[in-house]
Amino acid sequence: MKKIEKFIAENPDRTFFLLIILALPAFFYNLGLQPLFADEPTRANVALEMILSKRFSVPTVGGEYYYNKPPVYNWILASLYLLTGSFSEFVTRLPAVVPMFLFAVTIYYSTAHFLKNNTTALLAGIFFLVNGRMLFYDSMLGHIDIFYSWLTYISFMLMFYFSQRNEWFKLFFFTYLITAITFLSKGLPSVVFQGLSLIALTTYTGNFKKLFSWQHIIGGSVFVLIVGGYFYNYWLHNPNVVGYLDTMWHQSSQRTATKFSFWNNVMYVLKFPFEHLVHLLPVTLLIVYCFNREFIKRLFETPFLKFVVILLLANIWIYWLSPMTRPRYLLMLYPLIFVVISDAYVTFQGRLPRFNTILFYFVATACSIVTIILPIILMLETPQNVDYLVLKACIVFLLMAALCLLIWQIPSQKIVLFFAFLVILRLGFSFFVIPERNQDAKKYRAIAIEMGAISKGKPFYFYSYHPHVEDIPFYDRLIFYIERSRMQMLKIVDQDNMSGYYLTFDKNLENPSAALVKEYEDGLKLFFVK
Template sequence: MVFFLLLLIAIPAFFTNLGLLPLFADEPTRANVAMEMILTKNYSVPTIGGEYYYNKPPLYNWILAGLYALTGSYSEFVTRLPAVVPMFLFAVTIFYAVAFFIRDKRVALLSGLAFLVNGRMLLYDSMLGHIDIFYSWLTFISFMSIFYFFRKKQWFLLFFVSYLITAVTFLSKGLPSIVFQGMTIIALLLYTRNFRRFFSWQHILSGIICLLIIGAYFFNYYHHNPDLKEYFHVIWDQSSQRTIARSGFIHSFGHLFTFPFEHLVHLLPVSLLVIFCLNKKFLKNVREDEFIKYISVVFLANIWVYWLSPETRPRYLLMLYPLLFIVLSNGYYMFREQYPRLNTIFNKVLLMLAVLVTLAVPSVFFIKFPQPVSFVMLKVLVLLAACGFFTFLIYSLRQNKIVPFIALLLMVRLAFSWFVLPSRLAKAEHMRTVSIDMAEQSKGSPFFLYQYHPEVLSLPYHHKIIYYLQRTKKQQVRFTEEDTKQGYYLTFDRDLQNPRAVLVKTYEDNLKLYRVQ
């Protein structure tokens, strides 16, 4: 009951102003592929600007395109829904999995909500329409299904269900799915001394079914674009570009030491629970609890791939973080009574942080926002009352002080949504305004992106322009190497050579809009 009450509190915290900011980072890339599927009525071949897009298979784009079609909107809010809704489903999945396997709802509650209130999710990934939350949720379900069927000794279902999920996740993100499945299965079979099952008919048949599903997609794709060699090359490149081979030994060597500390910082304040696991009894507890041992093995079997990859981004580990949260939450409830002094200090730290957060709320009145925020007084009063109430609970409760602290963190996110997101709007709005202006001026006419050869790092910037052009025009824009077709042309770094080209308007960042009649 408490878990779902906190989940209800989380809904306004995460959904408020979700669609306020323009798309950024990888968001417009996902949006463009889905939008072009609808505009071209071709759902088999991902494209951006009419050119083949090979970086990711299209399952996530199918879901996003379905939402676009269902809602009739290409808005930022709808674009982010396939990430934010699975975030809540992910938390619920963690809660039920832990409650089922450990039979301790305290650990289940803390593990599930830790996924929402760690720093990385609280203030960053939860407001982006990236593929990673959806993908990680499915991967986590695979981890849990493997353990569920292992306990029942149902080997065929263990392999079949997990490989079925692997096929689905492969069609979302590509090769990392094969790595997760392979490492997890091998680790489970080795530590349980069942490696002969790797060569069993159940495993081989399940692997074949997985390959057939993936193969069916590529067979259909081949009929639209026979260049599968380039597709496979790009998928492989996407999976290997952040490894030691690409980054160099010196950079990679330093990463080996900084990696664990960097991610402990990303996961604050949840990662503070690690102090309850720094004792001699912790490893004994891990070995004695079958589920805790399993998720520890899965974590260790998969984390080394990212530990050895210097360019790894935190969102790539979203399926592994919950495994860590479960271990830390279990350690907290297992050892807090055995170490009362440590628990007292920890509770005082929670209270001190809560008091600081509550006292910081009125500071909003002294901040000059770049853009006006509505109902400031009312919002401050709501936050002050809520933070004060949860701080009082942290002070007065004898047990489970961490639960009202989680609620307090959700108020921090609500304050972030109310005050920080609007303050970022003015700075982020420029490219959306420019793109919409170009689309309005060229409405009803073909639109081309001339000599489009951006560096990889500038792709999100260019894809953002394409997204707002296509969303406003309701037609596909296309790349071109020629400047002889009638229509409008956007140039990023050069002029058109056609003498019939007329410069319509020049924008910042050397963007130029031409018209050829």
């Protein structure tokens, strides 16, 4: 026990990477098991149709122009599809999960470099992986946000690095280069992040005039040339660039307070900080260490911590006032909170001995209870779709039990060991919970694949496809699995006079020669027109 305690205390760098290695199977096992859902099918559709149509400049879904997001993320996904020769759910989620680990490593190295404390860096980096939001939701979805947030966070760190060295040309050049990439991934939020961050940075450092310098003009020109070059090339294929930009603007502006009632806005503003404290549990339990005068003084005296707080305040308000904000939109800001909390815990834990004792017994007891009830739950509610159940249960139980023992024996390293325990809990989630989730989604995946197999080699039409916004993921999932099964694009139509297969939802074709091939549950029907 003494050797383990000494190793963690003296080797935070090695401990960090051991935890990363431990987390790999936890996050990758069964990653591709669940069908695509939420925004995943849309991203997959765009990438798949780029390959099928050989038109990589013009995103489409169902053969129709897709204007909501620019294509950089889809280019990455399409490249992985071509590189691996697979269009599986596992490959679809790689561009999110791999950047998640790279993001954690980036947090570690940037924090270690600027604060010169590897223990603080260890905690900040691991906090990104084991907060509740990442542990049980975002880490298993092929969304754009982790990749996008990772690049945005790199831009934040470059701003501080080059401003400290007074290298303003490099600061503007590299951050605008990254902003161009992120803009071509997600659109207008990138401009907002860059603008607010630069204003905050130059004001904080007393260099506001740099916003009017030749260095800034050249940096901004890099952004304009890259983004302008893309849209010029897009215009050569589809002249509706104005419609493209208008849709991107609508995507960003629809979440603002102007779209909601006064009381809805007030309630959202009041709940916002508490909701995100919950999303980031159990990391936010340590926020108690931030509430002391000495730490507030340290924030103002430590340049990097001061920059982190100013950057957070400069950017978070726009989401605080936007009621449709989802937690994943703030993934580039959460690490700023983790850095502050980590530094407070490492620096001032000795000032709160009573809370340290309470925290120790809470962590040790909670881990013990979870370890004891896991086999009981598995016996009472045996998962039906888990192979090698007993072996997996033994692996998780023994690892949890070992970490519980370490937590009780080494209270000085309770936080590091607790978050290792959470990684094992995530492994158990991958083993036992993921196979049981989304049974309805699996049903519709099977239906879509069957329709694709029936219609392979023939034209396929999605008839009268006009879903509500909230229904788009369901329809896009059908489109992806049909196209993947056929390896041919389908087309969305409002007429039924062409030969081929037609998919309808809660309606029949008007063409009298249409023959019903098969009717599925929930109103899905497959017709054939000669």
